[in-house]
Amino acid sequence: MSTNSHSGNDLSEVKQLGMWASITSLGYIFWLVGGMELVERIAYYGVKASAGLYAKSPVSQGGLGIDLHDYGIILAVWAMLQTFIPVITGGISDRVGYKETIFVSTIIKISGYLTMALLPNFWGFLIGAMLLAAGTGVFKPGIQGTLVLSTKRENTSMAWGIFYQVVNIGGFLGPLVAVHMRQLSWDNVFYACAAIISFNFLFLLAYKEPGKADRIERARQVKSGERQQEALWKDALRELIKPIVIYYMLVFAGFWFLYNSLFDVLPIHIAEWVDTSVIVTSLFGPEGTSNGILQFWLGLNNDGTKVMPEGMLNLNAGMIMTTCFLVAAFTAKYRITTTMLFGCILSIAAIMLVGVFNAAWMIVLAIVMFSFGEMMISPKKNEFMGNIAPEGKKAMYLGFVMLPQGIGWTLEGYFAPKLYQIYASKEIISRNELVSRGMSQVDVDSIPQGEAFMRLVDFTGIEAQPLTHMLYEANNIGMAWYIIGAIGIISAVGIFIYGKWLLTMQRQQAA
Template sequence: MSEDQENNEEQPVNRLADVKQLGLWASLASLSYVFWIVGGMEMIERLAYYGVRSVASIYATRPTSEGGLGVTMAKFGTLMMIWNMMQTFVPIFFGGLADRYGYKQTIFLATILKLIGYLLMALIPTYWGFFAGAMFLAKGTAIFKPGIQGSLIGCTNRNNSAVAWGTFYQIVNLGAWIGPLIALSMRQTSWSLVFYINAAVICINLGLLFTYKEPGIDERLARNAKIKSGEMKRSSLFKEAMKDLRKPYLSFYLLIFCVFWFMFPMLWDVLPKYIDDWVDTSVIVKSLFGPDGTSNKVIHFFMGMNESGLKIEPEGIVNLNSFMIMLTCFIVAGLSSRFRATTTLFYGTLLVVVALACFGLYPHAWVIVGCMVVFSIGEMLTGPKYGEFIGNIAPPDKKAMWMGFTQAPVLIGWTLEGKIGPSLYHHYSSKDQLSRQMISDKFDPSFDVSEKGIPIGEAFDKLVEISGKSPMEMQQALYDANNIGMVWYIFAMIALFSAMMIYVYGVWFKKYQEKHAEALNK
């Protein structure tokens, strides 16, 4: 057992007390090789995962004539709801199993499941093939996280945790940044290539596992030996989990973040489609390279541009988020280490509120870019802190279990957002759906605007044809006739409510630290 863990057991109050952090460079120097291996495995996993997730809404809603699945955002929302539910339900209970049976074994199992998922998506290019692949991918991701996060906590301590989590988040986002760019490049050739490439990428983690040494493995094996010999009795994981979840400082925190996770994933689940429908990204290209764009293939790749070099694809815009985090998260983490965790979470969430609200104000390319910058800073303040806070207050022998608990808010919030977000977008903002309504209301009430009359993804082209006007004129007409920003205003209000609850929790938790820290012994 490490000296850190012995101190934690002798003085359990320290799990709740604020601890002075090392400086930025001292923290970085204190990180072991296991930290970097774990970060590398998570980076590879995120590269492959976001190589699919970033293009999922576009792949699903593109017409079958263009190689897509040809479904509505509402139907895609059902898929996302089940995907999110599966991905976040399993870790809540699997974390304790990872603690008991080993992180290395669970990471191996997760990698195999994810490989099967990517191959199913490639080999069965239908909605149900994609659905089946998504379920394997969800299970693999769910099993992967507790082992990785338990390893991360095991090779860090409370004195370097802020910088460690921020640096880990930064490494991970290198994969989250490059994955969508590779997917964009591949999908311009063939959608199946997107999935085959990601299947190959995830296999890299099988090689990295050979260099990985599980933190705390000696203690785990010794504990298992005592249990096997009868010297120690193993308690029920379910009973232990229920006992821990009754602790108010844990349960209140998880409840608040159910609301946070209801609005936070909108950036990845809905924004790509919003940009695809409404944002003219050629404005950015003309500003940077002139009216003829650029023919430089390197610039095409790293900016996420189309083959002609005249516009930036939705993945390229959304990818600014991962790019910023990849470059600057360790700096933000170093700065945030000077403040209490709940204070950092509060101000980070307020920045997310501003970004979501501004997404809906006007779909101008540069406005969207500015919103991405604000959102990304907010994410750098909230994303690492969310897990770091739980990791710091968790009992030493239950790190993965408690990190599994962090998936409960994701389960509830992201599952609801996965269905409600795309459905609200379909109602308020879908260009395809609004085009059908305009055809029926203003041009030809007798025209069959159902999916049989106009395939999914082709309604706007039909509107342009019937109206005899240019695409830009009709897009402006649709924008003027509808409140396409409403979906973003709704989720901005949810984000504001989340920020207020985090603030109240921070005030309450500070008092709890001072008056009820002895509860850790119960």
């Protein structure tokens, strides 16, 4: 790797303030954009956490009734737009203004949620996902650029840790809203999310852009000819092809494949193969709980007898929103790339655990492990890019953060559901089992998408849970997760090499 690759980039690692000193040094703009991100995440994860369940749910139950291949197409398009748009909109936000781009993004996102509600079919959900992706791609650079300009190098580790913690409060509440709204009807989820994101218009009334005077002065100098400004695409491309950026993009792409599989595929895996009633029985006894407050906060079904898939996955957001600042304080003393490497390794171990076991409490353990890994790596990516970004290009570089996510999530969006369909789809396995037990292929093909397992229950006379266990034991369900984990291992090796290279460059710059 070339070492002449960081002109204009500050690679130094600044000693961080203590935990309480860092927290008290954060101003009101930081907390305001945290609130805006909270609102946006509640709405976003209300849809994202349930998207796979909505896609595979049969039409007779209000779902899309599509297979995982078609769902993968939606995810890939969604991922590509949401993660590559910030590469351009980051630079636009730096030049046009953060408040303006946040306002526009909110309108786009509302239109996406309403499209999903009004057009409950493949194309309607695809168009809604595209609008939601575009709105998110415009929203992120403005929010994160504001955060960088409202913090100092001495408190960035804690700032990004707290910000990520606030994000996950939204990530915790959104799926809980979805769990209970979708038990009424699926369109209620989308209407609720459109209403929630509208609250950001109120936050914008109190928003004051940091560094606005400097931005306006730069624009004046460009207009008067005192300062030269390249075309945005040329400026972004020149920064993007710096080895320090492009190598970062390549080595972290594998982690984002791993990361997004947890949110895109694990809810389906839990719904199909994990008996979460075991958890409720352990906590409340065989009758479950009728306490409405507990049902909401734990993500239980309306009968209070099992944990819904979103409720299981919500342990991730719940842990992050309560402990991320502690992890941020602990990891502040280590090099950023070292912290991210250990986070990646822990996440890989969690994914492998999902493949080995389908016991509910083991899935809980896997989610806990993954959450700690995520807390070590995800906030650090923004801190790292925000720190090395040249002046006047903070939002542009924070847009670049999305590139490895774009590569990883786009590939995961298409291939992870396909992997799951090949090795673990209960729908496919049930159809094959029906044929092997004597049902004609014509009759199997006539079964509506999403209803094959219940038809198998009726055909065999075996109850759902024992039949699920039998199918799980007879098939190599974990193989999809082992392949996903292997991709993460390749990424971990790349992160290790990148960290060593970066350390060499830091020593050269300090010399």
